[in-house]
Amino acid sequence: MKYWMFTVTPQKEDAVEYGPEDILTQRVKDKFWGLGEKTPNRRALEPGDKIVFYLGNPHKSFAGTATLGSASFALSSAQQDELAHGTQLFRAPHGVRLEGPVIWEHPRRVEDLISSLDFIENKVFWYSHFQGGVRQLGERDFQTICNGVIPATRPDGIVLPAMKAEEAEFALEAHLEEFIDKNWSAIQFDGRKLKRYATEEQNGRQFPAGLWNIDFLCVDEKTRSLVVVELKRGKTSDATVGQILRYMSWVKENVAEKDQEVEGIIVAREVDDALRYAVKNQQIEVLVYKVNFSLSKPTQSRELSSHADA
Numbered sequence: 001m002k003y004w005m006f007t008v009t010p011q012k013e014d015a016v017e018y019g020p021e022d023i024l025t026q027r028v029k030d031k032f033w034g035l036g037e038k039t040p041n042r043r044a045l046e047p048g049d050k051i052v053f054y055l056g057n058p059h060k061s062f063a064g065t066a067t068l069g070s071a072s073f074a075l076s077s078a079q080q081d082e083l084a085h086g087t088q089l090f091r092a093p094h095g096v097r098l099e100g101p102v103i104w105e106h107p108r109r110v111e112d113l114i115s116s117l118d119f120i121e122n123k124v125f126w127y128s129h130f131q132g133g134v135r136q137l138g139e140r141d142f143q144t145i146c147n148g149v150i151p152a153t154r155p156d157g158i159v160l161p162a163m164k165a166e167e168a169e170f171a172l173e174a175h176l177e178e179f180i181d182k183n184w185s186a187i188q189f190d191g192r193k194l195k196r197y198a199t200e201e202q203n204g205r206q207f208p209a210g211l212w213n214i215d216f217l218c219v220d221e222k223t224r225s226l227v228v229v230e231l232k233r234g235k236t237s238d239a240t241v242g243q244i245l246r247y248m249s250w251v252k253e254n255v256a257e258k259d260q261e262v263e264g265i266i267v268a269r270e271v272d273d274a275l276r277y278a279v280k281n282q283q284i285e286v287l288v289y290k291v292n293f294s295l296s297k298p299t300q301s302r303e304l305s306s307h308a309d310a
Contacts, residue, residue, distance in 0.1 A: 002049045003142035004041070004068075005135045006033060007201070009056035013089045020055035024063060026090065028101040032083055034092025035072055036200035040208045041134045042072045043254070045096055052137070052145050053103075054110070054130060061107035062145045069097035108148040117141050121213055122206070125178050132201030135208040176267075176289065177215060177231060181205055189265060190287055194218035194227055197255070209250045212243075217251065225261040226251055232268040237275035240266055244284060 008020040008027075027033050033051075035042050049068040055061050072094050075083070084091035110126070119141050120126045129135070137145075180187060184196065196204030197217040207217040216229040228247045232240050244264045252262045264284040268275065271286050279286055 002044070002046065003137040003139055004045065004049055004051050005054050005137055006051055007054045007056060007130050007132045007135070009132045009201075011089055013087055018089060020057075020059060021063070023089075024053055024055060024103065026085065028064070028066070028098070028103060030083055031069070031098045031101060033096050033098055034083065034090060035094040035096065035134070037093055038199040039094070039133050040199060040202060040254075041136055041210065042094060044136070044210065045072050045134070047071060050142060051098070052142060055107070056130060056132070059107065060111065060130075061109050062104075062113075063107045064101065064103040065146065066098040066101035069099040072096055106148075108145055113144060113148075116144055119211070119213065122177060124175070128177075128181070128206040129213065131203060131206075133199065133208070136211045138211060177205075180216070180267075189227075189229070190285065192227075193221045194229070195221050197226065209247055209254070212247065212250070214247050214251075217255070220263070223261070225263050226256055227263050227265060229265045229267065232266055237272060237278050240268075240275070241278040241282070241284065245282070248283070 008023045010020055011018045011023065045068055047068055047070055051066045051068060053063045053065070055063045073096070074094055075092065080091050080093070083095070110130070114120055114123055114126050119135070119137055120129050122128060195218060197207065197219050198204055202208070204217045205215070207214040209217075214228055215231050218227040218229060219225070220227055228244055228251060230240065230244045230247065235243070244266060248262045248264050256262055262283070264282070266275070266279070266284060266286045267289055268286055269289065271288060275286060
């Protein structure tokens with residue numbers, strides 16, 4: 001059994017606005033959830049899996065649960081018409097059946113739970129994990145959300161360790177991800193122009209890959225190769241390379257088209273021998289970023305000082 005988060009965001013069609021709660025209410029009434037052709041993790045959904053629903057703006061809350069009553073299936077034209085309710089918004093080429101859906105009387109605010117949810121890797125810009133679609137959760141995260149409380153220890157009794165200094169070398173790195181996201185069109189990846197891989201619900205950032213999150217999933221505009229871009233985030237070189245290779249394999253199996261290549265880019269503050277040897281003979285490139293920071297007196301302060309000396 002697996003655990004999933006189904007995210008609902010505000011939508012607009014023909015000047016009619018649909019809040020996340022409107023969409024969730026209709027889907028729960030239908031006991032059905034629509035999915036797109038490229039919805040991440042669609043093919044991994046299985047009967048008996050557990051679901052938690054998340055409502056985007058303005059709620060930013062977990063709102064209920066359900067059990068999957070089917071795997072993802074293709075809808076016939078008649079089924080699409082029936083479940084579309086006269087709108088394009090609810091029309092979907094694929095979907096799953098829901099069993100025992102429940103909408104909670106008291107939703108769980110995500111901001112109360114962020115610190116204890118493992119799937120949210122970027123605790124500063126956490127909202128990038130809630131773009132829409134389907135994201136896999138660990139059992140611990142699912143139980144934390146359902147219980148609505150923050151556990152002091154893991155279920156196995158192991159207290160979560162404090163962050164090591166090297167892991168915090170870029171608390172700033174959360175901001176690096178945000179900077180790259182906001183300035184994507186101006187960034188050249190060593191001369192390569194990469195386009196974000198977009199689906200019906202995702203823009204390529206924190207792309208859900210099973211239980212994991214890819215920092216950025218992209219397409220090389222020239223070669224059409226899929227490119228996994230990962231920030232090193234203070235991890236060891238071996239851990240970073242192992243992670244990106246895992247992501248690349250997942251993308252090759254679940255996203256890539258026939259004969260489409262998958263490559264990797266690691267964005268790091270510096271390159272040591274361990275990282276250099278680890279990526280050797282792999283389809284992985286390492287790019288180094290630089291942060292420039294300096295302090296100086298304001299111009300006005302210097303002018304006031306010179307007047308005072310006169």
